[in-house]
Amino acid sequence: MTKDRLSASRRLDVALALVAQADYSAALEVAKAAVDADNDWDEAHFALGDIYERVGETGNAINAFRHYLVLDPGDRMGAEVRLTLLGAATLRDRLPPDYVRALFDDYAPRFESSLRDRLSYRGPELLFEAIRPQLPHMLRPLDVLDLGCGTGLVAEVFAGYVDAMDGIDLSPRMIGRARAKGLYRNLVAGDITDMPDGIAAEYSLVIAADVLNYLGDLAPALRAARARMRTGALMVFSLEHGDAFPFDLGPGQRFRHHQRAIGEWLTECGFDLVSDTLGVLRQEKGNPVEGRIILARACNAVNILAGDIPNDLIPPMDQGSASGSTVH
Known part of the structure; x- marks a missing residue:
C-alpha cells in the first residue's frame, strides 16, 4: 500500500463510519479527502458516488460512479447498476457477473442470518x-440441480x-x-x-x-x-413481480419480471407452464416483497403434439394451473 493509498484508506474508513451514523455531510468531506489522497483508487470513487447520491447531488454521484468504472x-462494486437506477445508464439484460460474485463472496458469512432473521426470507419453503x-x-x-445454490438453504x-x-x-x-452442510452430491462454482x-x-x-432476480432476460438461464x-x-423458481414489460430494475438492485414475459420465455425455451402463484418472498425495509412462484415442465413440442411422450412421464397439471393464486 502506497503512502497515498494508506492515507486514502484511513480517510475512507472514517467516511464510511460517518455514513453509518447518517452524518452524510461530514462523510462527504472526508470521502473527498480520500479521493484527493489517491485519485486512482476505484473504491474511494465508488464510496464518494454513494455519498453524493445520499445527499441528493445526483450529477456528482453520476460523475463519481463513471470515474469508478x-x-x-x-465493475465488481456495481456502479453500472447505480447509474441505471439514477437514469444515467442503459438497462442491461443482467447484472455484471463480477459484481454479483463479489457481492455474495462478501455476503457469505452473514448471508443466512441476514435472510432468515432480518428479512424473514422463505423462498425455499414457497418453492x-x-x-x-x-x-x-x-x-x-x-436428481436435482439447485441454481444459485448459495449456502444451501434450498437443500435444507x-x-x-x-x-x-x-x-x-x-x-x-x-x-x-454449502459444501460444509454435506447435503449436495456435487457443487460447482x-x-x-x-x-x-x-x-x-x-x-x-x-x-x-x-x-433469476439477478438476470433481466431469462432466456439464457x-x-x-x-x-x-x-x-x-x-x-420451479421464484421471481420478483414487475409491471414493466419485459423487466425492470427495482430499487433493491434486483430485476422484476412481467408475467407475460415469463410465459413467453418459458415457451421459447422448451417449457410448459404448470402453475404461477403469488407469494411474499421476504421483507425489505419493513415491507413485503411480492414474488411469483413458477412451476414449469420441460417439454418437447414436436413429440407432445405427436403424442409420443408416455403419460407416466408427464406430471399432472394442478386444477388451478397458471391461475395466479396467492400464498402467504
Missing part, C-alpha cells in the same frame, strides 16, 4: 409448497425428499458454506447461463430460489437449464 471496467403435490409423480431417480428444505442434489453458484465462498462440465445432463428437477433436464422434468 474507468478504473474498474469489471417446496409448489412442488409438493407433484412429488409422487416425478421422474425417478429424482428439499434434501429429505430427493435422491441427489447438485448445486451451482457464482460465488466460491457461498459454495464453501460457475454461471447458470453457461453450465460448466461438472453439471450433469439429465435432472428431474431444477430449482432456482431468488437467483432457462435454455441452459432445459438442456440439462429430462423431457417431463420440472423446474
